Amino acid sequence: MSRYSRIVLASRPAGAPTPDNFRLEEAELPQPQDGQIAAHTLWLSLDPYMRGRMDAAASYADPVGIGDTMEGGAVGVVTDSKSDRFAAGDIVVGRIGWASHGILNADEVRKVDPDIAPISTALGILGMPGHTAWVGLNDILQAKSGETIVVSAATGAVGSLVGQLAKRKGMRVIGVAGGAEKCAYAVENLGYDLCLDHRAPDLPGRLATATPDGVDCYYENVGGATLEAVLPQMNTFGRMAICGMIAWYSGQGIEDAMRLPKMWRAILVKRLRVQGFIIFDHNDRFKPFVEEVAPLVANGTIHYRESVIEGLKNAPAAFLDLLKGGNFGKQLVKVSDT
């Protein structure tokens, strides 16, 4: 047995999480059993969905227990293998959690090819967020050439790929992001036709001006004021793919949100389709996603941006910042160099 570091859920947040909800501690790492591997973490992914795991409320996955390691995807190096599918030294991606080391079931782990792109991309543009972007755009929204799409959290790990893929489809692509710097990046680097700063005044008016032919597809990552601005612009037979709702994850703003009948009436009158999705239901679509997108990342056609913080102990602060939109691109924690 060896010692390893991990961050556990110390307490459940009441509203917005604080550093006190997390605790860094050491623990004993067990040996891998048959069919398992041991790995040490190089990169930890931080993602908005983790906020949901901190609450006790029923969701699509069980909550993290008090005192349990915070869940999360990570890229690591295999240090010991009791599976014939992996050998020591392999680079893998799996659900190690917020920890320096972990024991994983081999059938829940995927090998990472470092020759395609930097291995950190297995947590971002070529991993779960990229897969989410691709499935939401193609399978849920069924987006088509010539249509207008609005992408909220336009420069985030998911949104940044949605926007680029939508542009490649021949859509009119409008982003919404927080701050002038992100908006400039969306237009200049990601190819958005326009990107609107949701922190500037009169988002509804600016969005209406930006979508003279209305909105056919809305890629929903945020809820809140962005959704309120998009709704009146939705066209007949429009689609909304609900991927996340970060503005409402910690309960803020819920009491100011619209009442349901306004949405219900819009769905009826405009014959909208509103659909939620969770990426782990779509594992069968990982292969076509990666076959399309990996070459475009490898040859530099598709852009991505990472926001890196060093050291596992800094993960909570980086995560709290992410929930406030403080990251710029895919948020990663560099846990170890080798």
Next chain:
Amino acid sequence: MSRYSRIVLASRPAGAPTPDNFRLEEAELPQPQDGQIAAHTLWLSLDPYMRGRMDAAASYADPVGIGDTMEGGAVGVVTDSKSDRFAAGDIVVGRIGWASHGILNADEVRKVDPDIAPISTALGILGMPGHTAWVGLNDILQAKSGETIVVSAATGAVGSLVGQLAKRKGMRVIGVAGGAEKCAYAVENLGYDLCLDHRAPDLPGRLATATPDGVDCYYENVGGATLEAVLPQMNTFGRMAICGMIAWYSGQGIEDAMRLPKMWRAILVKRLRVQGFIIFDHNDRFKPFVEEVAPLVANGTIHYRESVIEGLKNAPAAFLDLLKGGNFGKQLVKVSDT
């Protein structure tokens, strides 16, 4: 030119409509032009969607203008034809409106075969409401054998067919209706497994008990308290077809309705699909609907119930009653015997 009677929209309602919003008057009937027919009305249909036409707000169809004839479908007899598709004496269904006579474009009129079923069914079980039931169940909900469906307004013109078709599919079928008499009829005559009275206490508790395996499909006609009771019961990958929301048409209860984030979270976490539809987008599905359902109506397998009021002048009172759930089955006005 000849005189005819019609009911016009006298004023727009503020909240629930009143008799003062309508006015019975006489007018001159013009001659039909080429491609048109003249008809006199036998049966007028009253439907909840008509409430929407009374408001000035933008909807899927233009509002009825102040002083214009209230819109509506009707069965009539052709009295004069300038179309080679129809002859005097033909029974037709078309949008005559709340009027004793009308001029219709022949290409917007359908012939009714009185040998299949009573001609009034062309406004109900074999007309727009039946078509709506069939499309909502098959195309929008994509309902499957073995699933559980909840049907609101379970004994109404639409719901009564949804329930019967769902039962024929091999679904567990739970109705929600107003009052013990309607609920008894739903179970005894329409074949619902259970029907819950939304006027009795604790609808959420009774609905939860009635759906131990949750709800896969919700056929939404009402909104309001029924929707609130259904939402917690929705299963993962559940579908909601929004066909109507009569509880909210006149603005009552909107300020007590849930806030949107509660619904948004349910759609995301449970991966729901919520879709609105309007039947006139689905004309290509009328033929398969009628081919399936007409023989079942003709041989008595599918049941329907009509609520008939005599005389065009009584249409407003019957319509106001319909909005409060006072009808029992398809609401018709018998305008003329021959």
